[in-house]
Amino acid sequence: MSTPKNPEKHASYLPKEKKSKKPFHDTPNLDELEKGPWPSFVTGLKRLAMESDMMVDLLGQLEHSYNTRLGYWKGGTLSVFGYGGGIIPRFSEVGDMFPESKEFHTLRVQPAPANHYSTDMLRQLSNSWNKYGSGLIAFHGQTGNIMFIGAKSDQVQHFFDEINEYGWDLGGAGPCVRTAMACVGSGRCEMSNLDEQRIHRELVNNFMDDMHRPALPYKFKFKVSGCANDCMNSIQRSDFSVIGTWRDDMKVDQEEWKKYVAEKGRQHVHDNIISRCPTSALTLNDDDTLEVNNKDCVRCMHCLNVVPKALSPGDDKGATILIGGKRTLKIGDLFGTVVIPFKKLDTDEDHEELVELAEEIIDFWAENGLEHERCGEMIDRIGLANFLEGIGVDVDPNMVAHPRTSNYVRMDKWDEEAAKWEERKKAG
Amino acid sequence: MSTPKNPEKHASYLPKEKKSKKPFHDTPNLDELEKGPWPSFVTGLKRLAMESDMMVDLLGQLEHSYNTRLGYWKGGTLSVFGYGGGIIPRFSEVGDMFPESKEFHTLRVQPAPANHYSTDMLRQLSNSWNKYGSGLIAFHGQTGNIMFIGAKSDQVQHFFDEINEYGWDLGGAGPCVRTAMACVGSGRCEMSNLDEQRIHRELVNNFMDDMHRPALPYKFKFKVSGCANDCMNSIQRSDFSVIGTWRDDMKVDQEEWKKYVAEKGRQHVHDNIISRCPTSALTLNDDDTLEVNNKDCVRCMHCLNVVPKALSPGDDKGATILIGGKRTLKIGDLFGTVVIPFKKLDTDEDHEELVELAEEIIDFWAENGLEHERCGEMIDRIGLANFLEGIGVDVDPNMVAHPRTSNYVRMDKWDEEAAKWEERKKAG
């Protein structure tokens, strides 16, 4: 790292004057993490410690962890009035060594969808937190919360009250609906098929009771991605994944396309686009135009990603809903599974139906899930077909990678079930 | 079906003179199966029934099954002297209605690998069977046996003695090593990488004791296919699958290849060959020659199948061994799993090693398999790695489609295991 032009306005800046009373602990391990070009969180912590004894001891405990390679926080119970969750309480197990930071709680606060801020609001939040807490804010936690890290027990309520007054509310912790996430999408991305901002807020804000007063079998997360690029990792990391897609033909601007071919060459186009389509739905015609077999296209997004100027989603937009993504506990990782292949999201009714679907699913799971069992684990236990029946959703071949391969199934109700399909077909 | 030129020499022929004493039962259902162009087994049965009361009643019982849509055979115990298996005994549950066919056993007899016969030998077998049994022979059972269908209990030994004298032996039935299968391969097929005849006989004939005196946890099948086209369905239908492959580069006769391209056109070649390679290992050069990336080629056989005149396996031939294929019972279908990615089969020692591998596997399974548990089910239960350790085979990345995705594994022996790999690498 070269010497900064203006050392006072630089990530590596440390104020000369130390306002905190406690002397710094020796932190040889952490000091190593001040080296290197990436902005150092250690320098950040030290900056805070220049002002705060709590942060002096926090650095001490962290160094102790680095030394012994063990963590020293334990949980507890803490909440603001009226709520049962949203705070991760931390009490130190080495509080006698580092008494000033023996309480070091985190408040999880829900940001706006896609994490938009004005600089004014950022400063305002920072100021409030500086008043009541450590000053340290993580933008953002992996579930999307603004994490205000490092408050003493008696400051939590004050801080919450202050920011709650100007529009901020706690997120989830514990067995409850969690903070949701949405991609930047319509805000600036041409791939988007959804109004992510609206969907995010409609879904999660409908469940504020379930978020603030944890009483579900386990956690439940919503994530909204405007297209199948799934920038929110929603299939893997959320119980309820909303992914934008379209039903009609993709749009091809043949002039832009031909420009691209002319610029990059046919071989490049073949290697990077045509042959990469997972279903071989693309043909480069002899006149350099593109032919799309829209029946075979699975809306994977690849070709649109490569040539966004020429290719765009169709007009008949909507969402695919996948349910049950989550990490390992306790049956091994689960991806979400398609439960609604296509949900139109144009009218207010459409949007209401989406919220109703979420209610249906959460209700069914609340009733049928075991303790500490995620929705996806429940589906794995009871079978997708039973789950669909429970939430009143019809089966569809888009829900499976392929039909069953095992004949271990009892099918005496075949005729009834087949009739349902025929009726649906007739109904259109 | 048009009228036969020579009705006496035709699949539909029925002798005028009835030599059997019992009158025919009415068989309206079966008679329906004499219609249509495909040669009718019913006509065949009737032909036999013209000579044999047993077959008259057999037809009667079969018609009864068609009428009631139920089967009427039950099992039992029957064997030839010195053996414990190889015969499927059948006693009728409706023997009072059809007394002449109340015993109707099947002898399973091992054919030569790939089912080669001289017409003389076919006639000889047919004659012997006509003497002692119903005359009806199935060429062949799905496990590959010649099935001599329809003997009374007291004829079984005589028939066996007769054919055993001129070179034929019983196959397997029950919890034992079963009759093996090999494709025609080297006999006429240019795809072959193996001496299927030799491998088939060496493997199965080494286990005659285990075939004839059933005492294993369950059945065990060998199948040998000369290449990955796997005409023997060995991956799905055998416990021990031997599939021919090669390790060096495939052979390309560029002149033949260019002829093919010239004849069929580049578009056809692209659509049918280049784009169908599962690993995109093929490139059609601008001068119409073919470029093969042999490191990416997985020896799937597709391109060789399409242009056998131009493409052939390499010279460094050998076999891939997969273990554990079988049908549904009782955990769901299993394909075989790669256990030896490549086994050279040139020298006598190579061939002995293959037999030793089979011994090792059967021994380990005999000791560790539960009753009625196929080898593949055992592997599924104990894990492939434990199985490999049990049979003394080193792990190899070719054994997996991909490494584990779940962190649920105890790895305190990592360093030891990693050291093994490094040693093997050093050893070359």
Add this chain to the structure above:
Amino acid sequence: MAEEKAKPRMPIESGCPDGFQYMHPTMLKNYGNWDYHEHVRPGVLKHVAKSGDELYTVKVGTQRQLGPYEINLLCDIIDQYADGHVRFTLRGTMEIPVADASKVDALVEAITDAGYPIGGTANSVTFISHTQGWLHCDIPGTDASGVVKSMMDELYDEFTHEEMPNRVHITTSCCQINCGGQGDIAINVQHTKPPKINHDLVSNVCERPSVVARCPVAAIRPAMVNGRPSLEVDEKKCICCGACFPPCPPMQINDAEHTKIAIWVGGKNSNARSKPMFHKLVAAGIPNNAPRWPEAAAIVKKILACYKEDAKDWERIGDWIERIGWPRFFEMTELPFTRFHIDNWRGARHTLNASAHIRF
């Protein structure tokens, strides 16, 4: 003499016989040294050895179970028009090797005249894998010979022509055990009701612990019925697989009405292009309608018609559906998609659509 009779003959455990002794001389001479093959016409292959030798193979459909009449009839033809050698494929098709090109036409004619179809090569519908059924097995829910015969009648032209996108391997199985194996299309029995137990027989015929152990879902428990040791089935758990029936025939699984046919597609054992794939359920509840199973035949033909029309060359049925997707398969074949198509057996999650790849 009496003494000799008492001493039974010891078997010669010769095992699998040497095939070279029966092999056609051109095969023997060129063993392992073949160069390429060509398709002369449906049912006739030409293989060329590196030595330049040629071998023709005439592929003949039969009824699998042959009696002395058929054997002699066919052997006579082979002796007269071919070279006195024959082999059978694993599907029970007869292959007649003949070295001399000039003999082929006469051979084909003689066989055709005798009422046997020539075909089953390359991209035709081959002979259906044949199992035992009511003719011999002790557990069949349907017949095999009859199903195969009636289907082959329907598919006769597809056997004698090579007009499919790729080979079509059909299998059939007369119980859920599925001795016929996986297939491009599999026509299999599917039981739909739990076994009815004949309690009087259980204690005599069945080893109860091993029957209990056979059930894949642990639905069977030992029980006293009418004061005698018998078995009991938890009908809620039972998946009607019939696995208990072979070791315990009093657990009657077969039923004239409730034993149904199911059809599975997309099984593929070759490694060509895609890896081997299991077949997948597409239709069930099909009546076990002996003697000609018209409902099952209609579905098989419908599937084949769609495949023939829509698939690209070299796509096996499984490859084809992978490309067009299951929604379109059900649309084209007009088969209903039901909750039963969604797997719920162990590992079912691997069969679900865990992606936003959707077909419209």
Add this chain to the structure above:
Amino acid sequence: MAEEKAKPRMPIESGCPDGFQYMHPTMLKNYGNWDYHEHVRPGVLKHVAKSGDELYTVKVGTQRQLGPYEINLLCDIIDQYADGHVRFTLRGTMEIPVADASKVDALVEAITDAGYPIGGTANSVTFISHTQGWLHCDIPGTDASGVVKSMMDELYDEFTHEEMPNRVHITTSCCQINCGGQGDIAINVQHTKPPKINHDLVSNVCERPSVVARCPVAAIRPAMVNGRPSLEVDEKKCICCGACFPPCPPMQINDAEHTKIAIWVGGKNSNARSKPMFHKLVAAGIPNNAPRWPEAAAIVKKILACYKEDAKDWERIGDWIERIGWPRFFEMTELPFTRFHIDNWRGARHTLNASAHIRF
């Protein structure tokens, strides 16, 4: 006053706030009406709306945890050189939208001058998914901030350049729970010894039945130890996952020596080309070597170097390995392949090579 103090304030359950109020005006105006985007340079995107409006995004790497100093420093720059708006990505990268093309260079310069890297766009290595670690979590086996900082130092040039075949998303997790999620490369804690139980504490701290229920392999049973109710672990069964530790901290799973790092590759969440894929284990037993984890970093860099050299454009790490095959991956990266790579968890059979597709 005293009365008022006694009555606590009721929360306003406003939930997730309206984002439009904070959104950059060009985003707001063109919401849902964007046309295409271009990559101006590493760290700078240009989006063009259907209206013709343009929006530049400058992407800034930070240390995720920001204090008032950093917030003010960056907000000052944004106010001066951009438009007073900012957003954060799900990876904790800061995105500064700016409508006027002419402002971009000055903005980039100001940020660079302040010591913050510009990059992480397109086919660069983006900022590593960051979790809590020793700084805050109650169950971490390692630190997150330190791992991320030391790795980003090593990968700095890959963040500020776009030279990878496709985006690289690295994640890290400080315990096996894996809050960081799957990644192209995931650097995760892996415990290797069963928990050591502090029996004195169990009865006070842990609800025993729910701890027993948490164990994925049913290795925990209630037991009396020294006359007090405690728990017992069947060490043969235990897979050392640490799932018992959060509900029962006396089941100490962390250990200075035996808590190791494992590296996983090929996770992919996008649906582009291939369906989403889980990441797969490639290396384990890596020392938890704070403060800079050089062994883990070396492996990550080696993998990235192989990928960079060998993969085709648009191949994510998982796509690349699918094409070249796992044998070559282990060859190229020189990582050992061991029995632990072979899955033995439920459904393991789906991960085995059930084909003759072999790489030589």
